[in-house]
Amino acid sequence: MTVPIEDVRAAAELVALGLRTGARPTDANPYGRLLERYRSQTLFRDTVDTVASGLGLVVLGAPARTGLVLSTQPGSVFAVRMGDLRSTGMSADEKLIAGLVVLGVAAYAFPQEADLDSSEVKTVEVAALDKFVRDSIERVLAVPGDPESVDGQARTAAELYRRTAAFRPKDRQPGPAKGCTQFAVAEVLGWLVERGAARQMPQLGASTFQLTDRFRLLVADVAGGEALEAMKAVRAGQH
Template identity: 75%
Template sequence: MTVPMEDVWAAAELVAFGLRPGARPTEGNPYGLLLERYRTSTAFRDTVDTVAGGLGLVVLGAPPRTGLVLTTQPGSVFAVRMADLRGGNLGADDKLVAGLAVLGIAAYAFPTDAELDATEVKIVEVAALDRFIRDAIERLPEGGDAEHRRAADVYRRTAAFRPKDRQPGPARGCTQFAVQEVLGWLVERGAARAMPQMGPSTYQLTDRFRLLVADMAGGEALSALRAAA
């Protein structure tokens, strides 16, 4: 069956909204109307999934309060990498710490796969996350993947907190700064929101982050960190 061009155009519009981290669907706005159509029309959903697939994307879900959640296929031009932090100026050890911070946030917020089915709001705080990661890596069994072990060793020997000269908060060169930097990176991608009313280093994780974690659930590194924690 031939799909009308206006449906293909509408599907492409919805994918574009999904790629825009700051876009929020609300009842009656263009994003909200397209999202509701995706959630209620099988034919339109198939068209959106096909358009996304042609761009190297996969639709993970479409929660009403978050919008279309997309992840990338291998080689996609839309792929987002941890190396993109700081404009690509991360050193080798910084990349390991940042990657472990992402896994730590996932394991802290969703300690089991069953938790990924829950939709309650997840609130996280930088210092608590850092303590959680440090406690978990101390319990990691000997052996295992060499890269994971090296990441744990780098994290362990990096100071937990270094104060800034004249401002509150952690300075670059400590793990709390790395955790906060990763959370800021997630905010830019619509996977978290800063919650200054609850504290300067407190964040809310969105459904976008939950679905992204669900997509990587079962990975060896996340499983190991969950088990250790």
């Protein structure tokens, strides 16, 4: 069946909206209307999936309150790297610690596979997440694997994390200063906010964040290594 060119354009528009992390679908805006077509029309959904695939993207889901959730294929121009977290650049050690924090957020919020199918809202707080990562360090250090593998890098990150101070105050402002692990946690959570995977919850505290469906679907798509499983086991034992 030939797809009308107007539908191909609409499919590309929906993919573009999915890439804009600040865009939100509603019943009254074009994003919401295109998202409803994706959710209800098989041919349009197939067209969107094909357009996304041609751009090196994979559609993970289309929650009504979040919008189109996209992940990247290997080598995609849209692939996200730890170095993208900070515009001024990050050292190799900072990238490793940030990567461990991302694993920590996933394990903290979704320790069981069933959690990934739940619509329960997950919240995280900077100091609590930092403590959880520290509680997981010994388990991560015991994970086997080649030093260059993901699990090997997680071990290196865990050792760096253990040697870094949890909190250093800023000179004239509240909050953690650069160079401590709570700063790294806050930076990663702020980065997730920019990507639409979390939102700040000032009503619950200045350092509290709520994870969105986008983050849940991204976690479900990630192949978990032993380091992630080790952190999940620590979190599950805390419940």
